[in-house]
Amino acid sequence: MEKKYVLPKGFKSAGIQGQIKPGKIDTGLIFSETPCDCTAFFTKNKLKSAHILLDQKRVNNKIRAVYANSGNANAFTGQQGVDNIIEIGKVVAKTLNVPENSVLFAATGIIGKQLPLDIMVKNAPVVCNALSAKDDNYPKAIMTTDKFRKVRSSVLKMGNKTVTVSAVGKGAGMISPDMATLLVFLMTDAVIDKKLLREAAKEALEYSFNRITVDGDMSPNDTVMCLANGQAGNKKISLKGKDYTAFKKAVSDAFYGIAEDMVSDGEGATKVVKVEIINSKTKAAAKKAALRIANSQLVKCAFFGESLNMGRILSAIGQTGVNVDLNSISIDIGGYRAVEKGKLITGDALKKVLKQDKIHLLIDFKQGKEKHYILASDLTYDYVRENADYS
Amino acid sequence: MEKKYVLPKGFKSAGIQGQIKPGKIDTGLIFSETPCDCTAFFTKNKLKSAHILLDQKRVNNKIRAVYANSGNANAFTGQQGVDNIIEIGKVVAKTLNVPENSVLFAATGIIGKQLPLDIMVKNAPVVCNALSAKDDNYPKAIMTTDKFRKVRSSVLKMGNKTVTVSAVGKGAGMISPDMATLLVFLMTDAVIDKKLLREAAKEALEYSFNRITVDGDMSPNDTVMCLANGQAGNKKISLKGKDYTAFKKAVSDAFYGIAEDMVSDGEGATKVVKVEIINSKTKAAAKKAALRIANSQLVKCAFFGESLNMGRILSAIGQTGVNVDLNSISIDIGGYRAVEKGKLITGDALKKVLKQDKIHLLIDFKQGKEKHYILASDLTYDYVRENADYS
Structure with a gap:
């Protein structure tokens, strides 16, 4: 190709x-x-x-x-x-x-x-x-x-x-x-x-x-x-x-x-984030959660800033209303285990992963076999500039 | 009060x-x-x-x-x-x-x-x-x-x-x-x-x-x-x-x-935009359209830039799938008639209105009696800064 x-x-x-x-x-x-x-x-x-x-x-x-x-x-x-x-x-x-x-x-x-x-x-x-x-x-x-x-x-x-x-x-x-x-x-x-x-x-x-x-x-x-x-x-x-x-x-x-x-090449984008939900009970839930995270201004800004607090992701999942136990899911970012059984795991390794241009955010719902992913850009100063300054 | x-x-x-x-x-x-x-x-x-x-x-x-x-x-x-x-x-x-x-x-x-x-x-x-x-x-x-x-x-x-x-x-x-x-x-x-x-x-x-x-x-x-x-x-x-x-x-x-x-006082906000839909057939449609416009990154950036192309608003309404004839609605911004019967009306008066801190975006669906409004902030560099730079 x-x-x-x-x-x-x-x-x-x-x-x-x-x-x-x-x-x-x-x-x-x-x-x-x-x-x-x-x-x-x-x-x-x-x-x-x-x-x-x-x-x-x-x-x-x-x-x-x-x-x-x-x-x-x-x-x-x-x-x-x-x-x-x-x-x-x-x-x-x-x-x-x-x-x-x-x-x-x-x-x-x-x-x-x-x-x-x-x-x-x-x-x-x-x-x-x-x-x-x-x-x-x-x-x-x-x-x-x-x-x-x-x-x-x-x-x-x-x-x-x-x-x-x-x-x-x-x-x-x-x-x-x-x-x-x-x-x-x-x-x-x-x-x-x-x-x-x-x-x-x-x-x-x-x-x-x-x-x-x-x-x-x-x-x-x-x-x-x-x-x-x-x-x-x-x-x-x-x-x-x-x-x-x-x-x-x-x-x-x-x-x-x-x-x-x-x-x-999206407006102002510096990163491509693949937001993937796996092992969901339903495809609809996987899609809803992936899309909510991918479109969250907070999450997008956090990826731009390379300073991702997991709370933003957990909260984005929570607000979709999908039926998932937030205390049993796991979250991996570029292979780094960032959330495990209701606990956040932070460390310098996460900071390194966030510096990459392409980031895989993998969320395991641990309840079924369905999955979905969304490719998202981050939200940056240049995005605002391109869309505010034009006339 | x-x-x-x-x-x-x-x-x-x-x-x-x-x-x-x-x-x-x-x-x-x-x-x-x-x-x-x-x-x-x-x-x-x-x-x-x-x-x-x-x-x-x-x-x-x-x-x-x-x-x-x-x-x-x-x-x-x-x-x-x-x-x-x-x-x-x-x-x-x-x-x-x-x-x-x-x-x-x-x-x-x-x-x-x-x-x-x-x-x-x-x-x-x-x-x-x-x-x-x-x-x-x-x-x-x-x-x-x-x-x-x-x-x-x-x-x-x-x-x-x-x-x-x-x-x-x-x-x-x-x-x-x-x-x-x-x-x-x-x-x-x-x-x-x-x-x-x-x-x-x-x-x-x-x-x-x-x-x-x-x-x-x-x-x-x-x-x-x-x-x-x-x-x-x-x-x-x-x-x-x-x-x-x-x-x-x-x-x-x-x-x-x-x-x-x-x-x-929302992060980085410079304006409060009251997005109001009136004369909608259903309350649900009015709410859906108002919320979609209020949350559109494109519309929010345009308000910040004080350079609002109506196409963004029309497109935001269109993507909600609400049953409204875009060729018969009217849009007023701070009292300025910006869209009338499928036609855009541009002019310097609109530019002046967009400079205000509080802006009323009024969209008349011309099909019923229901209405809804949402108060929204604009999307600015400072929003991105506050949410990207913090750690």
């Missing part, structure tokens, strides 16, 4: 300066030479971007292109927001000579502002003409305050064929001054049953993007999209055999890697 | 340096010359301080004294924590010559550490002997990182008698490095039916301490206690007439005032 951007067979992409964020690459396009099966997952926020409202109507079509922009979320823009993106899509479809309803959209940026339609209509043919199989600019086109681009690729052998799985994402950065917007695009040339594509993506999503938090806020634009164009020519993956397992692992690794990148 | 600490007839109090926090007043006592009816409300956190575990057994007795300390929460301290406080209580009861089970307790401070029993047993007679009807130190004894003491008193006329209602509180400050702990003690000399005392307090609580948030974290020590010793000699308040109305207003004003003080 390499950190490079490799396009699978039959895919091209491009990123250009579209004058939405003057002087920056802000407009991107993914194109497949042949029609793709597509499966997508969108934000659960009731405030959905106009892009998503249109995507939801088109996502079951055969897909040829995905147009994306940063700098403007096209959310809370009403019918005009939808009309605008339809207009831009028409130009894209015409230039690429593909059906209008084979074009999808994604956006990230400020909420409540209409797109600069004239500029974007003019730019649409430009980004179409910039498409290349060796493009390196698309990952930049969707970045906002991301400090680095987020990509993962792997190449699998299936019989005598080569299958490529490649994913690119952005987040959980802010666009000034608005919401973190998670966008992920997975491209593959694999020949795979559409239901299995969805199943692999859904499972990978559950263990990656559904388990990260920077600030507990949900965007109107969150989108994870998977495109499969079948150009690899492998024997179709239609059963859950060896090939499916290898494919699923590639998707999972890509999603997890990008998810971890998003947390470590 | 004055900001001074006046003890009702028959009450005394004291605050001394008890060497839990060397050099600071950390040990306090409230005493009533005659037995009190008491009604109390405790944290819903499953992690409850040993103080509270003992209080819950005694609270229905006639109460004579409440012993409180800061610097140590006596939470996550197991049976030893309870045994310790029983031991201290014995000395208090003996010194004051009152029944052991007429003494209640409250504490705030670090979690998971046993009380310094020897020191506290020695100090117990000292604080008993410091009791005075003109005491000014008790409000300080329960302070932690509070920057100012929180008190409210009012004097009511009932027939030819004078009734005093006096409340003292602490929070939502931190004790290094632990949780905000809200403690509130209401004292009155009113002759009042115990059920009506509870009813008045419960309603006041619902509109004050149940509606504030600094960081969304719940303490193991939260306690609101009301003591009525009946020394005023007024005609017993046993019906919901004029006297009850006046009494309830005094309690409500005291609780609201102290609650507002707690938010404005």
